[in-house]
Amino acid sequence: MIIPLLPRLTDAELKEVTEIAAEFGVGIQTIHGAQRSIYALMGDETTQELINRIEGLPYIDRIDRVQVPYKLMARESSLAQHQITVGSRVLPGDFAVIAGHCTIDPNNRNFFLETAHAVKAAGADMLRGGVWKPRTSPHSFQGDAKSLDILLEAREVTGLPVNTEVMDFEQARICVDAGVDSLQIGARSALNYRLLQEVGRITKGTGTRVLLKRSMHMGPISEFILAGEYIVAQGNPNIMLCPRGTVPGMDGYRNHPDECITPLLKEKTWAPVIVDPSHSVGKAVYVPHAAIAAVAYGADGLVIETHCQPKRGVGDDPKQAITPDVLAQVIKEARGLHTRMKSMTKTLQAA
Ligand SMILES: [Mn+2]
Numbered sequence: 001m002i003i004p005l006l007p008r009l010t011d012a013e014l015k016e017v018t019e020i021a022a023e024f025g026v027g028i029q030t031i032h033g034a035q036r037s038i039y040a041l042m043g044d045e046t047t048q049e050l051i052n053r054i055e056g057l058p059y060i061d062r063i064d065r066v067q068v069p070y071k072l073m074a075r076e077s078s079l080a081q082h083q084i085t086v087g088s089r090v091l092p093g094d095f096a097v098i099a100g101h102c103t104i105d106p107n108n109r110n111f112f113l114e115t116a117h118a119v120k121a122a123g124a125d126m127l128r129g130g131v132w133k134p135r136t137s138p139h140s141f142q143g144d145a146k147s148l149d150i151l152l153e154a155r156e157v158t159g160l161p162v163n164t165e166v167m168d169f170e171q172a173r174i175c176v177d178a179g180v181d182s183l184q185i186g187a188r189s190a191l192n193y194r195l196l197q198e199v200g201r202i203t204k205g206t207g208t209r210v211l212l213k214r215s216m217h218m219g220p221i222s223e224f225i226l227a228g229e230y231i232v233a234q235g236n237p238n239i240m241l242c243p244r245g246t247v248p249g250m251d252g253y254r255n256h257p258d259e260c261i262t263p264l265l266k267e268k269t270w271a272p273v274i275v276d277p278s279h280s281v282g283k284a285v286y287v288p289h290a291a292i293a294a295v296a297y298g299a300d301g302l303v304i305e306t307h308c309q310p311k312r313g314v315g316d317d318p319k320q321a322i323t324p325d326v327l328a329q330v331i332k333e334a335r336g337l338h339t340r341m342k343s344m345t346k347t348l349q350a351a
Contacts, residue, residue, distance in 0.1 A: 008037045013059050024050045033237055038078040070229040073269045080270040082237050087125030091272035095338040096301035097331050100128035103315030104147035115308045116154035118324035123331040127160040134188045141314055169198045176202050182209035190215040190227050200234025209238045216246045221264050240272045245280030254282020259294035272300035284322050288330050295337045
């Protein structure tokens with residue numbers, strides 16, 4: 001696959017490139033980032049003749065050939081300069097924190113609003129709240145569409161952008177129509193390639209962020225990055241990768257913590273890495289440790305379950321949500337460490 005880029009092509013130019021590519025059975029996906037536009041030729045086999053034809057066009061500035069299986073997510077991709085905003089933070093570079101309930105209790109609006117104000121005061125940049133939840137048991141609370149109104153009300157009163165999980169196309173459509181700022185694809189859905197494509201397709205050009213969690217069943221790092229590629233290939237480059245622990249089975253922790261993959265992800269892809277320490281260790285008392293470890297590994301941000309009264313929460317909150325007071329301490333430490341890690345990384349790269 002090859003990527004001809006800059007400057008932005010006119011309609012007539014794009015039509016010409018598209019027609020040439022079509023002769024070789026290759027499609028084109030246009031992605032308009034904040035800084036530049038890229039035109040990705042998508043096909044398994046790209047012949048030298050096709051490359052020569054396109055390279056010969058007078059308005060083509062450059063063609064990048066990407067050799068890894070993920071073409072758009074790769075460090076070598078023209079999207080490598082792409083930046084994503086989370087509230088007032090610009091990633092990569094800044095450090096962003098997403099915090100709030102695992103699940104919004106539709107019958108307890110005040111809890112969520114109280115948490116929303118408190119996480120904002122603690123320094124969070126985005127509010128999380130589960131409207132629909134994938135639960136192991138069909139008898140557990142599954143979430144309620146009414147909670148979306150509570151989430152949007154919390155955004156209104158705090159000014160924080162909001163993130164919520166979607167499990168199917170209908171939920172994604174409802175959220176995009178409602179202007180939800182960030183869609184979360186959960187660990188169980190991260191291997192649902194059809195959903196990844198649909199979410200990428202309907203969020204193209206909307207500015208919607210996608211927080212993609214790592215499936216507990218993903219092995220190689222490339223499998224995680226390729227899941228992100230599904231979304232970006234549909235035209236939405238606003239993707240954040242989220243390690244959240246892999247298979248259950250370590251005594252004492254909910255899952256195997258995997259914040260240690262952060263430097264590997266950052267070496268291979270430009271997408272910001274937002275670590276979820278809550279689902280990784282799964283107990284409030286361990287969450288601050290895992291959060292700070294993630295920052296030491298170079299994370300661009302954290303997503304942390306936080307509840308004003310964890311014991312009265314629903315979903316995962318009673319056992320793993322931290323309080324806004326603890327969140328404030330974690331954020332303070334995390335921001336300081338992130339700044340120090342950035343200068344250390346610069347020193348290492350220069351050495
Ligand atoms: Mn949860």
